[in-house]
Structures are given as C-alpha cells and as structure tokens.
Amino acid sequence: MTARVQKKLELDFRAIGSGLRSGGLIRSSEVLGAVDDIFKAREHGYRRIDECTLLHVMNFEAAQPYSLTMARADLVCIQITIKGAYNRWIGDRMDLVNPNMVQISNTPRSVSDTQAGARLRGLLIVCERQHLLDHFRLNADPIPPAYRPIFLSRLGTPDALKLPLSSASIALVDQILACKYPEPLRGIFIGAKTIEIICGIVSQIHALPSRGLPRVVGxxxxxxxxxxxxxxxxxxxxxxxxxxxxxxxxxxxxxxxxxxxxxxxxxxxxAYGHMLRMEEAQSLLRVGRISISEVARRVGYEGYSSFSRAFHAHYGHAPSVADLLPGE
Missing domain, CATH: 1.10.10 (Arc Repressor Mutant, subunit A)
Structure with missing residues (x-):
C-alpha cells in the first residue's frame, strides 16, 4: 500500500488578522486553499476575538497527513488540546503537543506535523505579545527566566512554557466546542469565553510558585x-x-x-468509567437498532469477544440485542 504524501500548508497569522473584523470568521479554505480533503469538520477556520487576538477552534479529524508552516512574528500562541496530539517543530527542535498541558510559545515561525486519522479537539489562541502585557497586565516575574522571552522579546524562544490544564479551562473549551448558537451570537459567546480563558491563564502564571507548578488544592x-x-x-x-x-x-x-x-x-x-460503558452498552442493546459488534465499538471495545466478557462479568449474562434489565 502506498503511503499518503504529506500535504504542505502555509499560514500567516498577521495576514489573517489584518483581513478580519472583531468577531469575524475566515474559513481555512480562504487562506490555505482547498482543504476539504484534509480536515473533516463542520467548521475549520480562524476567528478574530478583538483587535489583537485570533482564535482557531480545533474540532476535526485529519483525513490525510499534513504539515502546516505558521508565520507568527511577535505573537504569543496559547495551545490547549483536550484530545489528540501532533508534532510541532521550531527550528530543529520538536515538541509533542498533547492533551496534558497548556503550551505557550512565541517564535517567528513554527511547523506542525499531523498524522492521518488524528482527532484533535481544543483551541489555539494567538495574541499580540504586547497586548498580553498591557491589556491583561501580565507580570512575567514569576515565570522561570528561560521562558520569559516568550512575553518580553519579539523573537521569543524555541522553548514552550507548559502549564497544567486546569479544570476551569477545560470546561470553557468544552463550552466553546459545544456552542450551537447561530451568528452573531456564536461569535459573541466564543469571544467572551476566549477572553475568560486568557484571564485564567494569566492568573495561573501570576500564581506560579518559585518551584514546581500549580496544583488543584482545597x-x-x-x-x-x-x-x-x-x-x-x-x-x-x-x-x-x-x-x-x-x-x-x-x-x-x-x-x-x-x-x-x-x-x-x-x-x-x-470502575466508574467501566460502569458508564456497560450502562451505555445496555441502553444501546435495548434499543436494538445496531449490531452487538457496533455496540462494542461505540463503548470502546475493539471486538465482540472482549466486550462480551466484560458485559458478562458486569451483568452476569452475555449481551444480546434488545437486552432488558432484570425483572422487565
């Protein structure tokens, strides 16, 4: 089987920002060319939050491998990934962008490589560096010296500042991803939530201890x-x-x-996650509209055998279509 050729894409965030009004959305096809064969998504584009901030909502599957080169001079990029992963190159340095951290970077150019089949959910917030300092009053003093150029230098640094992904940030990202408002309400809602996320991250930076990373307490x-x-x-x-x-x-x-x-x-x-999967499986079986193998797939099992064993261990009997609760 012939491997798919990685598609090369190029993006200039400043060019995008200059062509958008606040709240406006530009679709990826307008700046990257024909990409319907790359991104499986209801919406894939870039939204202007205010005069200094852009947002890219990630909620798509990569239909084929691609490499995205981004021009981002003097722009701070805040990457929040809830699901999925990809490789980011800054010069000859490669970092894995994964769901475990908020990654904050500032470098004139970066290249992101994504494999076919990757499912990405999250946000990329692109903000003028000086806007973070002036408007949000970001204080770089608590930041370890190696990462301060992200906020204090036009050239930034190849290193990304990695912070724990707080439960508050996850909830806000989920609200943006789940937003079903039509325009212009959608733009207003997403803009407000994006600013709230930035406020939370700035507050998280200000709370950095002299050593280590902040943790959920209380x-x-x-x-x-x-x-x-x-x-x-x-x-x-x-x-x-x-x-x-x-x-x-x-x-x-x-x-x-x-x-x-x-x-x-x-x-x-x-045990809690397993219980949810078994309850969902039983609910699907009781409806009786899909096969047992499809039920197994929907609740995270690769095949019928492993699902059947798990179901039997949980309920005491093998799964069957139109499965009923005891006593029904």
Missing part, C-alpha cells in the same frame, strides 16, 4: 475536579483516557483522583 476545587473527570468519562465513553491522562487533564495526581472518586462515587476511576 476540598471544593478537588470535588469540582472529580466532577469534571466524571464528565470527561461520560463524553469520551468510546475512547476513555487513561488514569494518568485524566489526572493531568483535571489538575490532580493519580492518588488524589483515585481517592476523590472513592469519596464522591464509591468507586475507583477505572
């Missing part, structure tokens, strides 16, 4: 993080994250996540 924040983790399990039932991935996404360590699930739900995270 009983109330911990419960919110557990509830967010449970919501992630519900939304990603067909491809649930690992315990380590889930802990990073909600700002807890593995022990805090496990003990929190026991306190709130009386189950470990794994």
């Amino acid at each position: 009983a109330r924040s911990r419960i919110q993080a557990i509830e967010l983790a449970a919501d992630i399990y519900r939304r990603e039932i067909g491809n649930p994250p690992t315990i380590e991935q889930l802990a990073l996404r909600v700002g807890l360590n593995r022990n805090e996540l496990t003990s929190g699930f026991r306190d709130v739900f009386g189950l470990t995270p794994h």
Whole structure:
C-alpha cells in the first residue's frame, strides 16, 4: 500500500488578522486553499476575538497527513488540546503537543506535523505579545527566566512554557466546542469565553510558585475536579483516557483522583468509567437498532469477544440485542 504524501500548508497569522473584523470568521479554505480533503469538520477556520487576538477552534479529524508552516512574528500562541496530539517543530527542535498541558510559545515561525486519522479537539489562541502585557497586565516575574522571552522579546524562544490544564479551562473549551448558537451570537459567546480563558491563564502564571507548578488544592476545587473527570468519562465513553491522562487533564495526581472518586462515587476511576460503558452498552442493546459488534465499538471495545466478557462479568449474562434489565 502506498503511503499518503504529506500535504504542505502555509499560514500567516498577521495576514489573517489584518483581513478580519472583531468577531469575524475566515474559513481555512480562504487562506490555505482547498482543504476539504484534509480536515473533516463542520467548521475549520480562524476567528478574530478583538483587535489583537485570533482564535482557531480545533474540532476535526485529519483525513490525510499534513504539515502546516505558521508565520507568527511577535505573537504569543496559547495551545490547549483536550484530545489528540501532533508534532510541532521550531527550528530543529520538536515538541509533542498533547492533551496534558497548556503550551505557550512565541517564535517567528513554527511547523506542525499531523498524522492521518488524528482527532484533535481544543483551541489555539494567538495574541499580540504586547497586548498580553498591557491589556491583561501580565507580570512575567514569576515565570522561570528561560521562558520569559516568550512575553518580553519579539523573537521569543524555541522553548514552550507548559502549564497544567486546569479544570476551569477545560470546561470553557468544552463550552466553546459545544456552542450551537447561530451568528452573531456564536461569535459573541466564543469571544467572551476566549477572553475568560486568557484571564485564567494569566492568573495561573501570576500564581506560579518559585518551584514546581500549580496544583488543584482545597476540598471544593478537588470535588469540582472529580466532577469534571466524571464528565470527561461520560463524553469520551468510546475512547476513555487513561488514569494518568485524566489526572493531568483535571489538575490532580493519580492518588488524589483515585481517592476523590472513592469519596464522591464509591468507586475507583477505572470502575466508574467501566460502569458508564456497560450502562451505555445496555441502553444501546435495548434499543436494538445496531449490531452487538457496533455496540462494542461505540463503548470502546475493539471486538465482540472482549466486550462480551466484560458485559458478562458486569451483568452476569452475555449481551444480546434488545437486552432488558432484570425483572422487565
């Protein structure tokens, strides 16, 4: 089988910004050419939030491999990825952009390589560096010296500042991705949520300790993080994250996540996620409109055998179409 040739794309964020009014949206096909064969998405483009800020909503599957070269001089890029991963090159340095962190960078040029089949969900916020300093009053003093050029230099640095992805940021990204308002309400809503995300990240930077990274603390924040983790399990039932991935996404360590699930739900995270998958499977089987193999796929099992064993262990009998609860 012949491997697909990686498609080369080029993008200039300043050129995009100069052609957009606040709240306006420019579709990728207008700046990248014909891309319908690359991005499987309802909407793929770039939105102007204000005179100094652009937003790219990532909610698509890559139908073929592509390499995107981005001109981004004196622009701070805030990458928040909820799902999926890709490689970013700055010069000869390569970083994996994954769902575990907020990655903040500033360099005149970068290249992103994405594999075919990658499903990406998240946001890219592109903001004038000076706007962050002046409008949001960003104070770079708490930032480790190696990363201060991101905010204090026009040329930036090849290194990206990586921060924990807070539960608040995840919730805001999810609200943007789920927004169903028509224009202009959609633009207004997304703009407000984007500014809220930037405010949260600036606050997170200001709270950086002298060593290490901020963590979720306090009983109330911990419960919110557990509830967010449970919501992630519900939304990603067909491809649930690992315990380590889930802990990073909600700002807890593995022990805090496990003990929190026991306190709130009386189950470990794994057992809670498994319960949701079995309940969804039984619901699909009771409707009886799809095959058992398709039910297995929708709840995250590669084949009938592994799904059947899991279902039998959970309910005490093998799965069947139009499966009923005991006593019905």
